[in-house]
Amino acid sequence: MPNAIRNFSKFRYLLYELIKKDIKLKYRSSVLGVLWTLLEPLLTMIVLTVVFSGLLGKGDDNFPVYILCGRLLYSFFSAGTKTALKSIRKNSSTIKKVYVPKYMYPLASTLSSYIIFLISLIVLVGVALYEQVKITGAIFGAIFPLIMIFFLTLGVGLILAVLDVFFRDLEYLWTVILMLIMYTCAIFYKVESLKSVTNEWIFKINPLYSLIVNFRNSIFGRPLDMYHFWYALGFSAAVMLFGCVLFFKKQDRFILYI
Amino acid sequence: MTEENKLENIIPESAPAEVTAESNTAPETADTEATVESQTAPVTADVQPTVGVPEAEETGATEGTGEKPATEEKKKPKKKKKPAKKVIEIEGLGVRFNMAEQKVDSLKEYFIRLVHRNLKYKEFWALKDVTFSIRKGDRVGILGLNGAGKSTLLKVIAGVLKATEGTVTVKESVVPLLELGAGFDKDYTGAENIYLYGSMLGYKRDFIREKFDEIVKFSELGDFINVPVKNYSSGMRARLGFSIATIVDPQILILDEVLSVGDAKFKKKSANKLKKMMKSGVTVLLVSHQSDQVRSICNKAIILEHGRLIASGKAEEICDQYEEMINKDKQN
Numbered sequence: 001m002p003n004a005i006r007n008f009s010k011f012r013y014l015l016y017e018l019i020k021k022d023i024k025l026k027y028r029s030s031v032l033g034v035l036w037t038l039l040e041p042l043l044t045m046i047v048l049t050v051v052f053s054g055l056l057g058k059g060d061d062n063f064p065v066y067i068l069c070g071r072l073l074y075s076f077f078s079a080g081t082k083t084a085l086k087s088i089r090k091n092s093s094t095i096k097k098v099y100v101p102k103y104m105y106p107l108a109s110t111l112s113s114y115i116i117f118l119i120s121l122i123v124l125v126g127v128a129l130y131e132q133v134k135i136t137g138a139i140f141g142a143i144f145p146l147i148m149i150f151f152l153t154l155g156v157g158l159i160l161a162v163l164d165v166f167f168r169d170l171e172y173l174w175t176v177i178l179m180l181i182m183y184t185c186a187i188f189y190k191v192e193s194l195k196s197v198t199n200e201w202i203f204k205i206n207p208l209y210s211l212i213v214n215f216r217n218s219i220f221g222r223p224l225d226m227y228h229f230w231y232a233l234g235f236s237a238a239v240m241l242f243g244c245v246l247f248f249k250k251q252d253r254f255i256l257y258i
Numbered sequence: 259m260t261e262e263n264k265l266e267n268i269i270p271e272s273a274p275a276e277v278t279a280e281s282n283t284a285p286e287t288a289d290t291e292a293t294v295e296s297q298t299a300p301v302t303a304d305v306q307p308t309v310g311v312p313e314a315e316e317t318g319a320t321e322g323t324g325e326k327p328a329t330e331e332k333k334k335p336k337k338k339k340k341p342a343k344k345v346i347e348i349e350g351l352g353v354r355f356n357m358a359e360q361k362v363d364s365l366k367e368y369f370i371r372l373v374h375r376n377l378k379y380k381e382f383w384a385l386k387d388v389t390f391s392i393r394k395g396d397r398v399g400i401l402g403l404n405g406a407g408k409s410t411l412l413k414v415i416a417g418v419l420k421a422t423e424g425t426v427t428v429k430e431s432v433v434p435l436l437e438l439g440a441g442f443d444k445d446y447t448g449a450e451n452i453y454l455y456g457s458m459l460g461y462k463r464d465f466i467r468e469k470f471d472e473i474v475k476f477s478e479l480g481d482f483i484n485v486p487v488k489n490y491s492s493g494m495r496a497r498l499g500f501s502i503a504t505i506v507d508p509q510i511l512i513l514d515e516v517l518s519v520g521d522a523k524f525k526k527k528s529a530n531k532l533k534k535m536m537k538s539g540v541t542v543l544l545v546s547h548q549s550d551q552v553r554s555i556c557n558k559a560i561i562l563e564h565g566r567l568i569a570s571g572k573a574e575e576i577c578d579q580y581e582e583m584i585n586k587d588k589q590n
Binding site for chain 1: 355356366368413416417418419420432440441443445446450453454457458459460461462463
């Protein structure tokens with residue numbers, strides 16, 4: 001274990017460089033550059049508001065903010081897992097030639113998505129102020145879902161990165177699974193308002209939905225929902241643990257397949 | 259390492275008695291090895307796993323019956339001169355690849371084959387029972403034909419590939435010049451890649467910043483340093499890679515046929531740089547097909563054939579043996 005820490009500290013500059021590279025290259029050839037981090041969620045929010053604003057009733061939460069909460073969290077999860085999934089294969093030429101702790105690649109890609117996500121939260125603050133949503137002390141509860149979603153994404157990302165080395169199909173399969181996750185996140189509607197919820201359990205087992213529920217609760221000044229809190233915490237921790245074990249067990253075999 | 263020892267290592271021809279090598283497996287080499295072995299010499303290369311314990315000199319436990327007298331002689335000079343520290347120790351190293359007869363990398367195919375119990379692998383040992391050690395300041399040439407396991411061996415030493423069996427101990431920092439610029443990102447400019455590649459080699463940020471100008475100057479890229487690497491010629495890329503990798507004085511330098519970098523001018527420059535490094539006592543591992551290159555740079559050499567270490571010892575003798583081997587092949 002002390003060995004692993006020493007190794008990490010030796011390569012922490014690499015982690016920094018990899019994150020910088022991801023963010024820099026993402027916006028390099030675009031005119032607006034990093035502004036897109038803010039514009040993209042804002043524009044999607046407008047589109048979703050225009051199309052779906054009838055889905056929430058009068059007494060419900062402010063619709064644009066409601067959408068934005070769900071969308072920001074989901075898009076981080078989606079972007080983070082997608083880049084982590086490809087991270088090992090994308091860097092295969094380096095992995096074959098230079099020794100670097102391999103977890104650096106999925107870790108760096110998840111972290112860079114996370115940083116972009118944190119920046120994009122500015123949009124949420126802006127829209128919440130503009131729509132005059134009352135912010136209370138409950139806002140500090142948002143810290144929990146924000147931390148948990150990072151570990152959930154990293155854990156899933158590690159598992160996907162390992163599996164993708166051995167099975168290339170995963171990339172396509174994962175986009176389909178992401179779609180299922182997106183629709184069970186209730187980004188632009190309320191689960192309670194669905195006319196006949198035949199499969200309510202599917203929302204209950206989606207950890208991302210649990211995170212979004214509690215994130216919204218904090219933004220709109222409500223206390224955290226304890227079922228969703230514990231479920232998300234347990235799920236994130238389990239996935240993170242499993243991801244690490246799987247990754248470290250299989251990492252020596254990567255080079256034979258990439 | 260003592261001062262004399264260092265000097266003698268640099269000019270092996272002038273001090274043949276210093277050259278230290280021992281090899282026990284290959285019967286065809288036994289004769290030459292015996293003579294080499296009776297010298298001052300710390301054991302550099304033990305071919306048999308059973309012998310390859312670090313304290314071989316102390317116990318005098320050289321395997322084989324005919325070599326007992328040699329142990330006497332070996333003990334004496336040892337008192338006079340302390341042998342250099344072992345920096346790389348390899349014991350019983352084996353690397354196995356599972357070559358699937360057909361590549362299965364889609365889920366569907368995998369399950370179909372799993373159900374039909376059709377997941378056949380062909381085992382292939384890229385390296386098997388390789389045992390030797392390298393002392394500080396040694397310059398070891400690794401000879402062998404294509405597919406002999408040379409690059410696999412270097413990858414294991416560089417830490418990129420894990421051994422299937424056996425142990426590999428590397429005690430000092432390794433700078434691999436395996437494929438120059440392998441860690442470059444093609445969309446990144448040369449300047450940005452200096453930081454990226456440098457951090458991959460484990461250099462600190464401040465250190466890279468400090469050496470930045472030196473790297474740019476040595477690579478002779480000039481204004482091209484701010485151009486994305488994808489627009490570089492392969493020579494430019496290799497020059498930049500070489501400049502970054504050699505900016506520190508590594509303790510162990512791994513060269514995999516990279517001595518032909520860039521144009522003639524840069525080739526000379528890089529050769530000079532390497533020579534300078536070697537003078538400072540760096541340990542070098544050089545992979546080559548060409549025995550004359552090994553002769554000019556190395557003081558020791560090993561030959562690999564089909565993943566096995568078949569000979570090790572003084573560079574000159576091993577090169578002769580290697581040439582003989584090749585000529586024999588030609589005749590066949």
